[in-house]
Amino acid sequence: MKRIFEVNPWTVTSHDLNPEDKRIQESMTSLGNEYMGMRGMFEEVYSGDTHQGIYIGGVWFPDKTRVGWWKNGYPLYFGKAINALNFVKADITVDGQQVDLAKNMVNDFEISLDMQKGILIRTFTVFGVKFVVTRLISAATKELADLHYSFSSVDGQTHQITFDASIDADVVNEDSNYDEQFWQVLDADNSENGSFIATQTISNDFGVPQFTVVARQAFVGGELIHQQKNEWEVTDRYTIQVPTDGTVTFEKRVIVTTSRDYNSLIETIEAGEHLLDDVMIHSYGDIYQAHTQEWAKRWEKADVQINGDDAAQQGIRFNLFQLFSTYYGNDPRLNIGPKGFTGEKYGGATYWDTEAFAIPVYLGVADPKVTRSLLQYRFDQLDGAFHNAKEQGLAGALYPMVTFDGIESHNEWEITFEEIHRNSTIAYAIYNYTNITGDRSWLEGDGAQVLYNIARFWADRVHYSARKGQYMIHGVTGPNEYENNVNNNFYTNWMAQWVLKYALENYDQINADEKEKLAITTDELAHWQDIVDKMYLPQADVQINGETKHIFEAHDTFLDKELIPVSELDPAVRPINQHWSWDHILRSPYIKQSDTLHAMFYFPDAFTEEEKRNNFEFYEPLTVHESSLSPSVHSILAAELKLEDKAVEMYERAARLDLDNYNNDTADGLHITAMTGSWLAIVQGFAGMRVRDGKLHLAPFLPKKWTSYAFRLVFRGHVLEVQVTKDITTVELISGDPIVIDLDGSDLALQ
């Protein structure tokens, strides 16, 4: 745990200029607008350790991956949302002295992310000049990034600033498997009103499209004195005179266009030119306001207020801020990389995190169309899912563990081939959307192709064990990735059974043309029913605190392990994934994230309270929570079981995962999808939000540390505000028609 940012309800502020914390600072101050995003690196020269990263949504590259040995069916590449041209690069001098905060004597350094407005402000004084740098990636005009500088003299003297503003295409990925440069420059030029560079990903052998990205810059203020271009870079040099008193400003505006939106190179270049022309008509005030207004609208639907615990307050806002920066449902071709635009790890690709953690949040804080975009994304990639299933010799659709286009692009067999539980979560998202919004049109329309082909996959993937007389699923990795290639993982089996059950239940109602496309036979349906009836779900009696209790067994033979609780582990070996070899972890009883419990998180009403309690009491003490996805699930279940301290402990871990660098990896980027769990912990956990038969249920409690909390909730065309204090819960209808909800077991009419 390391906290370099100060606790404040609406900002994330640091005065730390320690080079060792630079990467954490950069991750934490990332900005994004779904279309593109960047780490909070400094624009100007920084000679210390830094991880520069600018990423464009949906612009990716198949990085070759190679090992000495290869298993049949491994994908040949690992898809990555790659580091794109650096359009903020600058070389700044004050009176001829280069600004480099790793070397200069710097005073009054502050970097502050304003989450309410979506802007990053950096102030510092160097060589007698105070800099205030305001950065935004526009939430109003997706292609626009704006850097606003104000300079003022602090020593009563005038100063001359030279500002070499560049767009640099010579960028690489730190994690490039062959130190390969993924980019080539197609065109570049300087012009009166700025300069541009057009880049393209290099060709590849895997049929992945080459993406063109064009960035064009223009300026307000200063005096243009020189322009140049070289093989990889275009630069405009400005000078700015800083008067003895008062402030002078200088502004750089950048427009980024890509081949994802335009058909040809020339179109992409020209579109950028026109967009920049349009932007240059406007004042900085206009740009600033258009952007901050969008953020205000988002917070209006989504804000969560916590009184009495500023750290908790900051945590939930930071998490929502980063989630919305990564994705806000504007482009159904995009999805939510687990690290968003904040780092290279996980390659910016799509994981099951989206359906497991992000969709449940969007369903509560945003218009249903955001979720619909994410459902559409999977429908559009159905061909890839057919391909993946076929690669494994199986029928139906298998959604990938890691992807940009539907084709699996990760290559550890224990993940890609075996962590197939992800497939059920794609179906769960359809259920979740349908249940919460009440809109059945997706399930009965396009969504049916997704659901029923997933069902087909499961029906082929199970096998019948003659010895046990039941259907089984051998050779899987569950959400608990600290087990590999296990048999009959409870979660996987249970979810597969659920998928088939849900598919059967809804079959009659799906649209006729969807049925025709699916061509499911009566025999197939009967076989599905047989699997539902005879699915093997491992379970056993165990001793918990001296009492015999019945639990589900995480997988066959889990209970044969040496079951020593985490509390008895030497703290020096934690986290175990940094101290133990892989085999040691695998044969240990320690759980990375809830597995058996995950089903209870998805379907709280499908399990009795006793089942939830027994399994929680058995598995949580064996759980090391080394997945960023783990704490929130446990918080929600603990809340349901009235284990308030555990619920709050787990909430804090989820909410401040990156703010406090819990897993010691925030330098690599933020845990965007995991962060969403903190909202779920508050709303589904503390406030007990459920939707049953179309009715909203709430059963809130107030964590002891807090004096009150409040959140807004989007539900079937209504926006509600729920306020929870020690004594009373109030629910207010902010917009929408009158509605009856269930509060603590009683009807409450809102109008």
Add this chain to the structure above:
Amino acid sequence: MKRIFEVNPWTVTSHDLNPEDKRIQESMTSLGNEYMGMRGMFEEVYSGDTHQGIYIGGVWFPDKTRVGWWKNGYPLYFGKAINALNFVKADITVDGQQVDLAKNMVNDFEISLDMQKGILIRTFTVFGVKFVVTRLISAATKELADLHYSFSSVDGQTHQITFDASIDADVVNEDSNYDEQFWQVLDADNSENGSFIATQTISNDFGVPQFTVVARQAFVGGELIHQQKNEWEVTDRYTIQVPTDGTVTFEKRVIVTTSRDYNSLIETIEAGEHLLDDVMIHSYGDIYQAHTQEWAKRWEKADVQINGDDAAQQGIRFNLFQLFSTYYGNDPRLNIGPKGFTGEKYGGATYWDTEAFAIPVYLGVADPKVTRSLLQYRFDQLDGAFHNAKEQGLAGALYPMVTFDGIESHNEWEITFEEIHRNSTIAYAIYNYTNITGDRSWLEGDGAQVLYNIARFWADRVHYSARKGQYMIHGVTGPNEYENNVNNNFYTNWMAQWVLKYALENYDQINADEKEKLAITTDELAHWQDIVDKMYLPQADVQINGETKHIFEAHDTFLDKELIPVSELDPAVRPINQHWSWDHILRSPYIKQSDTLHAMFYFPDAFTEEEKRNNFEFYEPLTVHESSLSPSVHSILAAELKLEDKAVEMYERAARLDLDNYNNDTADGLHITAMTGSWLAIVQGFAGMRVRDGKLHLAPFLPKKWTSYAFRLVFRGHVLEVQVTKDITTVELISGDPIVIDLDGSDLALQ
């Protein structure tokens, strides 16, 4: 299956110059002398597809390996015996026309490996000249390679040959993970009596020593007209006049010295010079005779004669020839790469194949010191084995899956971390040596450090299952690599139990100073005994042909699989490792090689005939034999169970694996260690050879196809010749004192 070589008892001959078969030809005509070896590539320019390879025993390089994702504890490199300088390279012209058998009109091409003499002879006619090229890697002078050319005119005209004889250091490994050049040149020069080049492996980050290899050439015949050197190569140009009739000869001799035998570069260079001077005093006849005499001595101890089946005869000789070419026990720092000097795959490193398959053969066909060298090799690498165990958080010694120096150098977790059964085989080799030779000095001396530290590893690696009240081993991969990360693999558990039992049985007798070094406590011994007493060995009743039979279960839950025999598999999906994705293989019931049966191969007397029969009948029908190590084990067990047809079928597959390219991979190199299984199939299988309480037992039968077979056997200072015909087995004492053996259950006195 593809047979491009003709069947002949003592030679492997081909007239095939088809470019598509070139790599197979090169693998099959490899030569070696333990110190070095090479593929059967042509010396002169060959513009078709070719895989050139010359390897020096013990000269290796840690090739960096990298994947997108990394598990804790993975080795950072994959050790490889790397392709070394090409000292046979030539550019030959006849009357100014370049010899290139991929392009020329060639007549009467033949390439023939003479296994009795250990030489490779290639003849062909091109541009009016008949070439006869005789190649040998001397079995008498380890550093010496000799190429002897004879040229004769076939068109009654004189011809002028120019012969550019080079040593080329610019060689790469085809499987280099980063297309990296592993070599640098340290020195090179031309001199009156030939030229030399000194190379060194490039530096590495893993603490692996850099090896220096020097090659120096000299010539007999021809006229030296030019010498040159460039960055990577030295060349001597000779001309040879071919008269209208008669034959003219030209000979190249090469001496290879390495830093493995000398302390400095200069010493290594000078030693090569002196060795070459010594060699140049001798005639070709001397060199040839010294070499072939060594091979004659080997065959005198080891030859196996099969009458009535030339294919079987050729198979066993080819296998012994290649084994002896790879290793003959001269250097305890060396071991037996699974592909010897015949290819890059498996990197020329040491695997458990040595102890499982090669030692049992050497114990029967060579002086015990050959085996003793191999035992010494493991003792010398004990520090590496301690390191490997420690990496996994475990006590004692864990011998690596793949190594040159004792440190694990492979990086698939399911192999390195989990295929730990290999450790027991290192102990088994000590038992095997002790049992067959009767020499207890190794076991009671240095060998004790190996055995007892392996025992320690097992005692720490098992865990106690409170639920079952037994000791278990979770998370392993057995010899059947078509299962990964299974629990309680019968073979692994049984062998671990055996190791502990064997260690306990012999503890009192080991040398006092070994005991002192080991410092085993009474508690430790008691714990080992407890494990022996309570080891869990999975077993169950199954139905075989309608009868209930008791078998050992390959591992927990194996019997829950869908058990469809191999015979019902679509032949189009065979071999499954080329058609199915890895997960599909893992969850299938198909067995790559015997696993449960492997214990019965090691310890035939530890299981009842019923146990052997039941398990064979159950598992063999599920076995695809896609490991080259599989058929011989099954042949031996089938022979024991009097399943003659199966025994012979499996023998043929083992014996002619490469001759008939059964696994369609001979192009990559030969299966040196697997080949040894064919000898075991004849001697332990057909002839029923066992050693019980120091007494040799034989119980031979004659395969129906054969008219007779005979083999020599080294046993405790005796050499026996066993001859088996349809009616009678005769055993002759070739050398040594009188001895009583058991033949078919009765004593037989030999004198």
